[in-house]
Amino acid sequence: MNILAIGDIVGTVGCEHLRRVLPRLKKERQVDLVIANGENSADRNGISPSSADHIFQSGVDVITTGNHAFRRRDIYERFEEDAFLLRPANYPSSAPGKGICVVDKGYVKVCVLNLSGTVFLESLRCPFETADELLTRTDGAKIVLVDFHAEATAEKKALGYYLDGRVSAVYGTHTHVPTADETILPKGTGFLTDIGMTGPRDSVLGVKAELSIRKMKDKLPVFFEYADGPCIMQGVLMQVDEKSGICRKIERISVS
Template identity: 40%
Template sequence: MRILFIGDIFGNPGRRALAERLSSLIDDNSVDVCIANGENAAGGRGITANLFKKLRKYGVHVITGGNHSFAIPDNDKIFMDHPAILRPHNYPPGNIGKGTTLFTLEDGRSIGVVNLQGRTFFHETLDCPFRMGKAAIKELRETTPIIFVDFHAEASSEKIALAWHVDGLATAVVGTHTHVQTADEHILPGGTAFITDVGMTGPENSCIGMKPEGVIKRFLLQTYARFEPSNSSPMINGVIIDADDDTGKALSISRIFERLSLP
């Protein structure tokens, strides 16, 4: 199975990039399933039901989330009603939605997807992603050997540690959240593909998606400054992972970094 994962879709530039390029990217690389992190799809924070439908129309099969999953009020139904959108699995009990799903391809093959959020440098009080993630992976492996994990976390060490924790159980553990693509993609000894951060599908000329002026002001003055999403220089960041259908072990992982010239 060939898996395409798209790094954090940020605002209008990220959506425009996918509208223009995702279909051909899937076809050119003979992709079987496309997963994308969409928690920043709506102006840099959150996702709406309409944008969820658009991303699915562009070719995304499963959409993962993170700390901004619930940033937009009244979007509960997209989490309650559709198995193709996830929020972090280790959110406390009582939250709407779910953090795992099983996606079945037309040819009958299936892939389990797990969405987790880290705890280091986050304000939320979350359940342990290590324990909950491993339990979720083992449960999904009763149905399919191919398990994909989006670990939405700040600290590189936490992401790397989780990948080692589930090495040999998960097909891939990919990091999201920091919006900066890392150059450390590799396969761990047990057969789990890993990259610390896939990066951002959005405006390259920005401070991780936002116009630099407001971010600089915040750092200089240490007081509130309004952040505005940048709308320029769209790019696509992602990874392609090949997995063995029988064992679920990763065979390869490669990065995608494309700059697009769009009007």
């Protein structure tokens, strides 16, 4: 089974690029399932009902999110209603939505888990303990994939090894910069520290470079705006054995 995970989609520009390139890539690479992180898909941060609709209608099966999941209150109801729109599972139970879903393809079930890191981010429930609990609720799915939305590379790598042999793949989101460490861990779990972003290529994490420079140089508040120009869609393509759930191949992708 060929599974594509797409890095953080940035604003309207990222959503539009996704729609331009995803259908062709799915056909060319024979992609069976698409997961995308949409926590920055609404302009000015967060995810909105309209940006979620755009992502789903572009050919994405499951949307994951992260620390900006709840920036916009108009998405709260959708988190409750849509089984395939996830928020990190280690938020308190009082938060809208859930962090696990199972996609039944008929011939195979695929479970997707969404977790948030706690190093340099919100003080949430331990992602390691949360993962243990979620793995008791996979509905018999052989293929289990984890979007770990985290800041620290060490935390991402540690969770990968912690879950090695128990899930099909662990990949990181949040930092918007793809790493070059795609690998299959010793017990068969695919891993990549960060899968990148979908948005303006000539930018600082999607934001106009001059605004990011001003913020970091002057230390004063700056209203961020997304950059213009050519876009990229970054992510990871994984080939997973349907019977064993073992990752056979993992490959970074970047589509202009």
